Amino acid sequence: MILLGKIVLGVAGVAVAGVLCSEGLVCVKVIEREPRGLHINVVAPAMLAPIAVHFARQRDLARAAREIQPYMPAIRATLDGLRDTDDVVFVEVKEPDEHVRVSKSGDAIVVDVDDVAETVHVSAPVRAISNTVEQLAAASSNPL
Amino acid sequence: MRETMRRRAQIATVLCLLAAGTTAAVGPAMAAPAERYLHVNVDDPTRGARVNVNVTLAMAEKILPAINNHDLHDGKVVIHNTEMNGVDVRALLDAVRTAPDNEFVTVKEKDSDVRVAKANGNIIVHVIDKKNKEQRVDVTVPLKVVDALLDTAKNDELDIVAALRALSNVGDVLLVTVQDSSQKVRVWVDSRNSQD
Numbered sequence: 199m200i201l202l203g204k205i206v207l208g209v210a211g212v213a214v215a216g217v218l219c220s221e222g223l224v225c226v227k228v229i230e231r232e233p234r235g236l237h238i239n240v241v242a243p244a245m246l247a248p249i250a251v252h253f254a255r256q257r258d259l260a261r262a263a264r265e266i267q268p269y270m271p272a273i274r275a276t277l278d279g280l281r282d283t284d285d286v287v288f289v290e291v292k293e294p295d296e297h298v299r300v301s302k303s304g305d306a307i308v309v310d311v312d313d314v315a316e317t318v319h320v321s322a323p324v325r326a327i328s329n330t331v332e333q334l335a336a337a338s339s340n341p342l
Numbered sequence: 343m344r345e346t347m348r349r350r351a352q353i354a355t356v357l358c359l360l361a362a363g364t365t366a367a368v369g370p371a372m373a374a375p376a377e378r379y380l381h382v383n384v385d386d387p388t389r390g391a392r393v394n395v396n397v398t399l400a401m402a403e404k405i406l407p408a409i410n411n412h413d414l415h416d417g418k419v420v421i422h423n424t425e426m427n428g429v430d431v432r433a434l435l436d437a438v439r440t441a442p443d444n445e446f447v448t449v450k451e452k453d454s455d456v457r458v459a460k461a462n463g464n465i466i467v468h469v470i471d472k473k474n475k476e477q478r479v480d481v482t483v484p485l486k487v488v489d490a491l492l493d494t495a496k497n498d499e500l501d502i503v504a505a506l507r508a509l510s511n512v513g514d515v516l517l518v519t520v521q522d523s524s525q526k527v528r529v530w531v532d533s534r535n536s537q538d
Binding site: 272288289293294 | 391393398536
């Protein structure tokens with residue numbers, strides 16, 4: 199009976215993890231170079247990003263939603279274009295003390311910044327960005 | 343009977359292999375046309391700095407019509423006469439595209455040399471600014487792109503989206519180079535997704 203319970207729990211865990219990760223993962227990594235500098239490494243299911251929007255303060259959400267509205271057609275077109283594009287480095291800036299790279303890799307947009315002060319790596323699936331932005335835009339039509 | 347069955351099976355296998363081979367050989371040729379990329383490269387060896395930008399033309403075509411800001415609307419940009427000091431850009435471009443291959447303008451001055459010509463289906467502009475660090479500017483615009491800029495736009499507009507579409511059909515082309523003593527800028531179109 200206990201064994202059966204463990205199997206069910208294991209299968210349910212795998213299923214939940216599978217569903218959560220079905221839209222890919224958002225990765226954020228920040229490493230400050232100074233002593234005792236910040237070290238952040240977050241890997242979270244991308245599916246949580248649109249859900250997280252619901253937990254933002256309604257007042258802030260409504261303001262952000264109003265501000266993003268005029269740009270929504272351009273944002274939608276950009277995300278639509280990104281979805282159809284092959285893997286590519288969109289922008290790369292190389293300076294003696296700084297390296298910035300914005301690229302598409304697989305289904306994700308990847309931003310890497312490497313300079314004297316810190317290293318930053320952010321990657322997020324296009325679909326998750328799209329869903330989050332749509333959630334944010336929709337917030338303006340929701341009653342406060 | 344068994345012999346006949348075996349022979350049929352052999353023939354079927356050979357046909358399947360042939361079909362697979364043909365599909366593999368012809369497949370890539372029938373695949374969707376390769377993506378076209380607009381590349382911008384800024385190289386400043388004196389500062390050790392380099393900027394690369396790679397954008398697919400298809401993506402730019404999708405995004406531009408969605409941006410409505412100031413003089414950019416629905417992928418078309420409005421040209422104000424006042425900004426051009428009374429020069430009618432459309433009339434000028436129209437005159438150039440209908441003229442035969444020729445050198446239209448050659449100006450040689452103490453501070454600058456300017457040359458505007460039409461050759462091999464391109465409009466070519468060379469400018470050498472002797473005052474400004476020996477800056478050289480070379481611009482090559484395929485006439486098909488000029489046609490697209492003008493064809494569907496109103497009198498005071500240039501159709502940028504149509505020009506991008508035309509650009510994706512003209513083959514690899516180096517559009518702009520700007521070079522001075524410290525920097526080099528290049529803008530070109532090809533089918534490679536990187537600048538390596």
